[in-house]
Amino acid sequence: MQDTALILIAPAAFKGTLGPRQVADAMAVGARRALPDASVLQCPISDGGDGLLDAVLAPGALRERLTVTGPLGEPVSAELGWVDPETAIFESATACGIALLKPEELDPLRATTRGVGELVWEAVERGAKTVVVGLGGSATVDGGTGAARGLGWSFLDSVGEPLPEGGGSLAHLAECAGGWGLAARVIALADVTTPLVGPQGAAPVFGPQKGAGPEGVKLLTRGLERLAELMGRHGRGDLATLPGGGAAGGLGAGLVCFAKAQLTGGAEWVLARVGFDAALAKAQLVITGEGSFDKTSLVGKASGEVVRRAQAAKTRVAVVAGKVEGLVGLHALDGEGRVLDAAGIAALAERAVREAFGLPGA
Numbered sequence: 001m002q003d004t005a006l007i008l009i010a011p012a013a014f015k016g017t018l019g020p021r022q023v024a025d026a027m028a029v030g031a032r033r034a035l036p037d038a039s040v041l042q043c044p045i046s047d048g049g050d051g052l053l054d055a056v057l058a059p060g061a062l063r064e065r066l067t068v069t070g071p072l073g074e075p076v077s078a079e080l081g082w083v084d085p086e087t088a089i090f091e092s093a094t095a096c097g098i099a100l101l102k103p104e105e106l107d108p109l110r111a112t113t114r115g116v117g118e119l120v121w122e123a124v125e126r127g128a129k130t131v132v133v134g135l136g137g138s139a140t141v142d143g144g145t146g147a148a149r150g151l152g153w154s155f156l157d158s159v160g161e162p163l164p165e166g167g168g169s170l171a172h173l174a175e176c177a178g179g180w181g182l183a184a185r186v187i188a189l190a191d192v193t194t195p196l197v198g199p200q201g202a203a204p205v206f207g208p209q210k211g212a213g214p215e216g217v218k219l220l221t222r223g224l225e226r227l228a229e230l231m232g233r234h235g236r237g238d239l240a241t242l243p244g245g246g247a248a249g250g251l252g253a254g255l256v257c258f259a260k261a262q263l264t265g266g267a268e269w270v271l272a273r274v275g276f277d278a279a280l281a282k283a284q285l286v287i288t289g290e291g292s293f294d295k296t297s298l299v300g301k302a303s304g305e306v307v308r309r310a311q312a313a314k315t316r317v318a319v320v321a322g323k324v325e326g327l328v329g330l331h332a333l334d335g336e337g338r339v340l341d342a343a344g345i346a347a348l349a350e351r352a353v354r355e356a357f358g359l360p361g362a
């Protein structure tokens with residue numbers, strides 16, 4: 001069997017270092033060293049966050065840079081990709097990402113998703129009939145009100161004055177108005193199941209990671225509760241607890257409410273798009289991975305979804321990561337916390353293949 005083995009390589013990005021396509025290339029090098037005669041099929045993946053364009057766009061697909069409003073109001077150069085002339089795709093982090101700010105600049109009370117709305121609008125102006133927005137990696141907890149502003153909405157306090165941008169002012173939210181009609185379908189890809197409000201809502205879960213102290217988290221919580229009440233008054237009471245509504249600091253729920261988006265699991269959408277299940281049906285071994293793999297990876301993350309599907313298909317699966325924590329009964333190899341470069345990833349993938357097929361060590 002080994003001379004015709006099909007090895008399916010389906011990694012996510014190693015955050016901050018290598019995109020999913022680069023990781024897949026490195027894993028393929030290692031797999032071929034271990035089993036030169038194997039067929040190696042590369043299927044880079046994403047859950048809607050880091051590496052979404054890499055995973056979904058064919059090499060050479062059109063990608064353009066557009067200037068939009070950044071997380072603290074300054075202009076940033078965001079990336080808009082095109083699957084085809086009527087389908088645009090981007091990562092919300094390109095417009096409002098935590099990576100666009102220095103650690104000391106993080107301020108979720110002021111940070112805005114306005115650039116996300118501007119990018120959606122620009123895509124539609126350029127002919128998009130479908131706009132796919134990856135949620136993840138944002139510096140914001142504004143419930144998507146910034147993105148809504150980028151689509152013509154305004155948010156007012158009790159005396160009809162416009163609220164400042166950011167999640168910190170939403171506690172004074174009384175009404176919203178306006179909104180331009182969007183002649184396109186928006187699909188929002190969530191990498192988490194966090195709801196907009198509640199004890200496990202966007203503010204308590206994501207506020208601290210984005211720079212909010214205990215008082216800031218309380219203020220953001222009150223603001224998102226006000227926003228959920230307003231959504232309820234406008235007939236969308238379900239958005240308070242919608243799984244994934246809290247993604248990107250509530251941008252998930254905001255896009256559903258203000259852009260009529262369809263909110264869906266990013267990992268499932270990407271795996272369907274790249275034909276993962278058809279490849280899995282033929283594979284003898286699947287190798288996946290991400291920078292850090294732990295129990296949370298198995299809930300909504302792309303690499304965890306690969307593991308789940310491989311196990312359900314009773315196909316051998318190995319995880320290669322910079323760091324693996326607390327997973328029993330999973331064939332996992334890591335760099336023991338080191339940041340892995342391409343050579344390190346290739347070496348671990350080679351070891352994974354040798355162990356899976358019972359070959360002697362290199």
